[in-house]
Amino acid sequence: MTSAPDATPVMRVRGLRRHYPVSDGMFRQKRMLRAVEGINFDLHAGETLAVVGESGSGKSTLGRLCALVEEPTAGTIELDGADIARMPQEERRTLHRHVQMIFQNPFGSLNPRKTVAAELEAPLRFNTRSTPDEWRVRVEEMLVKVGLRIEFAERYPHMLSGGQRQRVAIARALMLQPKIIVADEPLSALDVSVQAQIINLLMDLRDEFGVSLVFISHDISVVRRLAHQVIVMYLGQPVEQGPVDAVLANPAHPYTKALIDAVPKVRRHPASERIRLVGDMPSPLVPRVGCIFSSRCPSVQISCRSIAPALEHVGDRLVACPHTMQIDPSCST
Amino acid sequence: MLVWASLGANKGAWVGCAIIAVLVTMALAADLISPHSPYRQFHDAMLRPPAWQAEGSWQFPLGTDALGRDILSRIAHGARYSLGIGGMVVAMAMVAGVAVGLLAASAGGIVDMALMRILDLLMAIPGLLLALVVVAVLGPGLINVVVAVAIVLIPHFARLARATALAELAREYVVAARLSGAGRFSIMFDTVLPNCMPPLIVQATLSFSAAILDAAALGFLGMGAQPPNPEWGTMLADAREFILLAWWVVAIPGVAILLTVLAFNLMGDGLRDALDPRLRSA
């Protein structure tokens, strides 16, 4: 996948952090849940950035921050050059037409008491000055674009299959022609055969509308298909970041390697090594010393437990591990 | 929809519905059913037993009371009072309670806490006592009874509305609605409230019977509808002294109250069963 041409990024994120104070009981001091810690990226028009990680990695929180559903604790989010992270509530509301979101649970993201038409008209109702008839026309146009027949407009969510609901969710996100769509695991709840349909749909719509995608997923194979750039997150921090083909074919960080290897494959490369992580992810509440991955890293060294590595340029990407071997282009997973 | 189908299957709900239908008809057609005016006193026919008894006659099918008034006519007209009171109380309590509950859920923080503590206080006082206090302050009379009983029921609606609203606010389609540009009010009334309705409807049906009982109790204590109004509780109050002499003056209004309360409870249970599975799947 080639990158989009260089221009002003549609979204620029610097030093993004999101901490939640968690109380330990009334009389104990509050602890900090560092959900997102220090994310930086540039997202260009038409580009797809994948955020990959497991539960507790902070990828969903990052998605909500980008979609302006939550306010960051620190850092900046620039949309077309203007810092939007800390705008007042009222102004933030108008920004929603530029950044929309698709959720994981197709049923949960649609109001069970609203018809498809009502759900799709809502963005138009709140943001434009057109008439109900014009809304109807737009709704029908969009239904066709996402591959649903027009009579679906009168249906309720419980009359639709998972794939159909997700198409409605995609249609809703596109109604205002946003610049960016944050997709939080939109395929996880769907059957494999339906996933393929939705992936194709996303690719088609992305090309047609020129929309940038922030694609959050734990599914490496889908990411390989859809994304241009990828950020791999672990416990809120980015551990590897770069062009998707390079990172996934030739991972540098031990966590990325383990993640890619852990994904079951129908055809496994005979020479690939089986990397298995030991133990569970540590609690995000416990303060960390040294590298966050040191407790489970298969190639951990003594210095890892005391020195927290920074995200540094290594070749064509950023890696948070000083011990990566030279990236060998002839290796592949 | 699915709801009607499950409701239809519930026998109890059918019975409840049937009784309520009879009551409503009775209330609406009271003038047609009643053989006499509920206020007319027949001085030569005082404390006549019901028609099926030895000294009864079909002129007064359910007998007469101590002032010679036809009990059937009074029951029929009394239905208007009971159903009317029940309806008004529930309407008032629901509107006020839901408003308070939604406000608490959406505001959160101090506002939520303050409102909840006030409601806790109201709920800590026994219902009838609280109603009595309110009526004592406002004075006896039908409207004041309605207000008093409504105040007693408001905390239940408020807590239920708040709990369901909090659950709904956490749903993804609320976030989606916000992303579509909906403002706070729009989210509350357009998105959240309709999804909170099922448990509130069940609560309303069950509160109907509580309202009728409380109003009847107040009437019995002399604080409710004043005589000669044929409200069932007031009828019971008038008949207190005649329990041993003329059982029908007490029993018949009592049975009327019993059947009404039973009917609404059956309906409420049926509704809850019919609406619950949908709640779980939604």
Next chain:
Amino acid sequence: MKLLEVRNLTVRFPTRRGWIHAVENVDFDLDAGEVLGIVGESGSGKSVTMLAVMGLLPPNAQVSADRLSFDGTDLLALDGRQRRSIMGKQIAMIFQEPVTRLNPCFTVGFQITEMLAAHETGDRAQHRRRAMELLDAVGISAPEARMRAFPHQLSGGMCQRVMIAMAIACQPRLLIADEPSTALDVTIQAQILDLLIDLQRKRGMALALISHDIAVIAETAQRVLVMYAGLVVEEQRSPQIFTGPSHPYTAALLRALPDESIGLPRLPTIPGSVPGALDRPSGCVFGPRCAFADARCRSARPELVQSGVALARCFYPMARPEGDA
């Protein structure tokens, strides 16, 4: 003698609109010590099949089979007590979402020892020791401390290990794993699957692994059953089934995987969606979505036929690509 023999298993549920056949005419065998993978999408009936074997279906389910036997014992003819002596002891099952499958009110240690007390003789101290051995066998470090933990205090992966410990406690001959790793993170999933295969090998258990993820089946199973809309559509050994699928559905499913279409601009998809239990087509269940269906496929339902080394429910099973063993 086969460990598990299933012939013509049909499970149906009564609904207001008639009978729903969750599973129809399912035949398969399982040998002692074998790993069988059952793969299918939602509505395929893969879970219902195994729940029927265990007798865990709701009371309104109607289970019928020509033969449903475990180690020679007819499972359909058992009464409650006989069934309870087999289930948990000789056949064990683990499920998806382990945290919700454990009783939240009791510690993990209590639940394991309760399991042992139900099926094995011995006093409490012996059961406790056994429980700690089991926790160790499933890779839980510091078992002493873990015994006192409640399920909500443990991670998903940890809970699944506890469930596996409970399942293998009585040395079952058959372990059924219904989507054991689906709700878990990828790295934990890999650990759990490794654990299952490891235990299977060490203890000589038969393992029936159910998953919607065909890659999980590819990495673990020796023989694969593909189910679609309540029917078995293909049965073949692994890895041959992945290089030479016999049924068009299996082939389409493999082609739809994102990794299989690297060079193509779009993913090949299976048009349409899985039929609901009430709108199963007459004729071949996969017919409406199959690229190769003809009039015969639309009018008659194919039987499971031998096609080379595979069994396929198709009038025109696919041939193996040339040059494959």
